[in-house]
Amino acid sequence: MAKSPQVKQDATAEHNDDPDQLFVEASVAEVRAIEQRTRADIETQKQELRSMVGEQYLELISAADAIVAMNKNAHAVLDKLDSMQVACDISTIKKRAAAVRSDQDEKGHNQKRQHLFALAALIKSLADVPEQIWHALENHRYLHAARLYAIAKRVHDTDMGFVDVQAAFPVVQRQWDAVSFFLPQIIQKSTAFLRIPDQTSESVAEILLSLMLLDGQVYLGTMEQLLEVRMAAINDMVSSKEHRLPYQLKEIIQLVQRTLVHVYEIYLQRPLLVNCVEQLQDNFMMGSSSTLPAITRVFAPSTNVHLLMRYLPENVQSYTPHLETGQPLLPGDIRQFAQAWIQNVEELLEGHLDTMLEQADTHQSLIQIRSRVWDLLESAESNHRRSGIILETKGASWKETCEGLLERPYSLWDNMLRDPFNRHARKLIDTRCQALANQPNTLISKRVQAKEACPVALDTTTLPLPTSSSSDAIQTFIKSLTDAAQGRHRLIQETQAAFDDALQAMRSDVEHHMTLSDKNRFQCKTDTASIKEHFESSCANAISEYTSGLRKLLGELHSWTDEKAANDMGIFIGRLAHAIAISSKELPRALTLSKPSTHSTLELRSGIDKDPRVKRLQQELIDTYHQAHDSWINMVSSKFGHALQKGLSENQWNDQCAAALLWTNVGDDVLLPIQATNGVERAVYQVCQELRRVNSTMLDKTIMQALKKQLGETMASTFQSFKPELTEKGAIQLIFDMYFVNMVLQDGIFTEEMKQCIENTKEHIDPINWATFEPHFLPSVERFCLKQTLILGILTRPNRETYERTRKTTATSNQQHNVVPLAPQAPRFTLLPIGHLSLKA
Known part of the structure; x- marks a missing residue:
């Protein structure tokens, strides 16, 4: 038992049992404190009692x-011992056996045996069904698996009557x-x-019938x-990333073709599904005329089920399912579904x-795939025989299917594949x-920005001579020579080469398309x-965009601060x-x-037609080539103008003119200039130097x-401004x-501005003297230009008539037919080598 709680004693109160005494001896505050303490002790004792x-x-x-x-288990053990003792009693067993044999007759014995066989058949049929279904699924015999399941369900739902099967046999x-x-x-x-489309x-x-039977x-x-x-x-196939394109297209084509053929047939x-449903409902085994029970024919003969199945109830042995087929499908509805489906496939x-x-x-790969698709379509549309997974059978052709469905x-090809x-x-x-059109931005622009082409843009390639007489070395040298002549460094x-x-x-x-241009199959x-x-x-x-890209690069060169590098890069682009326009x-x-075999013919006719x-x-490329030199022409003209202005300004144009010391007697004691002043000739020579630098x-x-037109305008404006x-x-x-x-810049053809400049200058010459000078003036200028041909290069090429006339005159006077004289010939031996100039003067 639990101990009673002890009440604490208050040190200030000696008589706890007597309340009256407590009120007499203690004050009001002490009484209240004792009350509170007492109540707290009471609550504490309550909690302790409850917990215990x-x-x-x-x-x-x-x-x-x-x-x-323990009591129940002990009684159960005693009951079991008692029942064991009774069951093991030999005399009791003998008595019961004798009683059973005496009461049993032949009819009862047969009935019990029949019940036993019926139970065995039920258990046997259910025991063999899983294995049979498994084998049917492995062999893709889905209708057979569905029939096995339906029989098993029928057996399970059958009431045996004489025994509760669920309770007796769990x-x-x-x-x-x-x-x-x-x-x-x-x-x-x-x-x-x-x-899977490749089936009959x-x-x-049969697969659809199994879905009707089970689902x-x-x-x-x-x-x-x-x-x-x-x-x-089809959707999975077009979205697949695991298969190659030819396999995907083959599967899609087969899916579409076989689906329409299956729906049509x-x-x-010939409504196969309706016939299958009727046979299943009549005989449970389609195409079989056997009189054996359905359940016996469903199971494989190796299971020996037929030995026990005869003991099952009659409703199980003669079982045939009843299917809810719904309303028959009308031809119009079938065609409507098929047409809607094919439209959805096209959209997909x-x-x-x-x-x-x-x-x-x-x-090349696209055409190979297309050819394989054409072969597949042709074989599918022309052949009526198809190899299925299960069997081969003759069915409706593609043409018949399309017209009927x-x-x-x-x-x-025309409706689904051709346009894609x-x-x-x-x-x-x-x-x-587009990649070709972007080459100026991707390939050339990088070199322009890096100024990679500036040092070699105007380089005339150095050509090493061939070291051997082999045809390859000679051809290489000829190609290098041709490239150098065309400025193709x-x-x-x-x-x-990147362009070509x-x-x-x-x-x-693209020429792979031309190999089939003579065939008209599939358009x-x-x-x-x-x-x-x-x-x-x-x-x-x-190519037009490529040319525009080159022109855009030319426009970007205007922002360069290095004018010479910008001009060189512009010439490179031009x-x-x-090179592309001329030699590509x-x-x-x-x-x-056209076809590859006709290229040689086209090359022969390329210059004719x-x-x-x-x-x-x-022409657009040539125009770009010309446009690329505009900035360079402006620069050359500007430099020429400055040089000409400087040369004119440095010379004195009075009687102290230094060039007058070189005047020569041209006949009749007439002294006229035989060469231009050094400053003017130097200005022209600078133009020639620039022409040589850019490979004229x-x-x-x-x-x-x-260039000559621009130089002529600069020349005219310079002479006009020189006073x-x-x-x-x-x-x-x-x-x-x-x-x-x-003569050098305009081939002797005077513009109105130059004529005016000359007329203004003539005002400082006595008209009578000019009439004497004028017949000798132009031939002297022509002779001087002829002498400067080797120095001034391409600019000193006058018209052929003037050149021939001057050359013959000079050759006759000097009797040196193979030498173009640079200056009048002096005597070979004199006291002073330059004395002939003063003597002639």
Whole structure:
């Protein structure tokens, strides 16, 4: 027992048991304090009592439950011992056996044996079904698996009557649980197997029948299921990243073709599914005329089920299912579903085929894939025999299927594949043409920004002579010589090679289309002509954009602070355009695409009958070449103007003119200038130096004319602005300089400005003297120009008539037919070598 709590004693109160005494001896505050302390002690004791009682109570309850359980178990053991003793009593056993034998008759014995066999047949049928279903699924016999499941369900639901099978034999329920596990598997695998197109219509009809048997589908539901599964298969195939493009296209084509054929044969032409349903409901085993029970025919003979199945109830042995088929499908509804399905397929492929075809990154691979697709379509449309997974059978042709189901001829190539293939071919062309058009921004721009081409832009390539007499070495030397003559140094060759290689790669790839241009299957000739036209126009646009890119680079050079480097880079860009226009063989080939075997003919005719587009593009490149020299021409003209102004300013144009010391008697005691002043000739020579620096052989007639025109305008403006103090002698020398510069730059043709300058200068010369000087003036200038031919180079080439006349006159007077004299010949031996000038003076 628990101990009672002890009450604490208060030190201030001696008589706790007597309240009266407490009130007499203690104050009010002490009484209240004792009251509060007493109440707190009471509460504490209550809590302690509750805790102690609760713990012991639980222990007490547990002990009581254990005692009761021990009592029950002890009585059960005693009962078992008693029953064992009774059961093992030999005399009792003998008495009961004798009583049973005496009471049993033959009829009762047969009935019990029949019940036993019926139970054995039930258990045997359920025990063998899982293995049979498993083998059926492995062999893709989904209708057989469905029949096995239906029989097993029928056996399980049968009431034996004489015994509660579920209670007497729990194994039956466990076996049924194992069988019912196959129901979703059969439905799932049947649906998945519908995705495979390469099977016969009979096989597809059996799979759809199994879905009707197990999943309760009707005719309409089966067709919707078939079309939905095939659409999902097509969608998975177009979205797959694991398969190659040819396999994807083959599977898609087969899925579309076989789906339409299956729908036509199963639902419209000869309703296979309706026949299968009728046979299943009549005999449970389609195509069988046997009189054996259905359950016996379903099971494999190796199981020996037929020995026990005869003991099952009659309703199990003669079981045939009843299917809810719904309303029969009308031909119009079938065609409507098929047409809607094929339209959905077209929309699906329209959105995915372009992405799929990106695997074909060249025209060669695209054409190979297209040819395989054509072969597949031709074989499918012409052959009526198909190899299925299960068997081979003769079915409806593609033409018959389309006319019966779609009510019109239908071509998969024309309606689904042709446009995406042609679009991708054009896309390949556009992509490569865009890469070609971007070369000025990607390839040339980097060199321009890095000024890589400046040091070698005007370089005349040094040519090493061939060290051997082999044909390869000689051909290499000839090519190097040709490139040097055309100004095609290494950078220009590399850049032009990149241009030609891009065009050649595109052309060689697109030429694979031309190999089929003579064939007209699947509108091949029309598509090839369209692609050829697109290629030629795209190449023309790309080359035009390439030229525009070069012009844009020329425009960017105006922002350079280094004018000389900018001009050199501009000339480099211009000569690149010139080299492409003149020597590129791929440019005309790309714009006149044909079969590879005709290239030699085109090359022979290229100079005779060029395509107008080729002429236009070459002219655009030549115009770019001319435009590239505009800034350089302005720079040369500006420098020439400054040099001419400086040369004129440094000379005195009075009687003290230094050039007058070199005047020569031209006859009749007439002294006239025989050469220009040094400053003027130096200004002209600087122009020649610049021409040599930029390799004047690469300057065509148009550029030289533009240069001379600009120099002529600069010359005229310089002489017009030059206002020196002139005497007659200075005016004569100045007019000679004007004649000389005009002869060099304008071939002796005077502009109105120059005429005015000369007339203004003549005002300082006596008219009578000028009349004497004038007949000798122009021949003297011409002779001086002829003498300067080797020094001044290309600028001193006058017209042929003047050149020939002056050359003959000079040759006759000097009797030196093989020497062009640079100055009048002096006597070989004199006292002083320069005395002849003073004597003649």
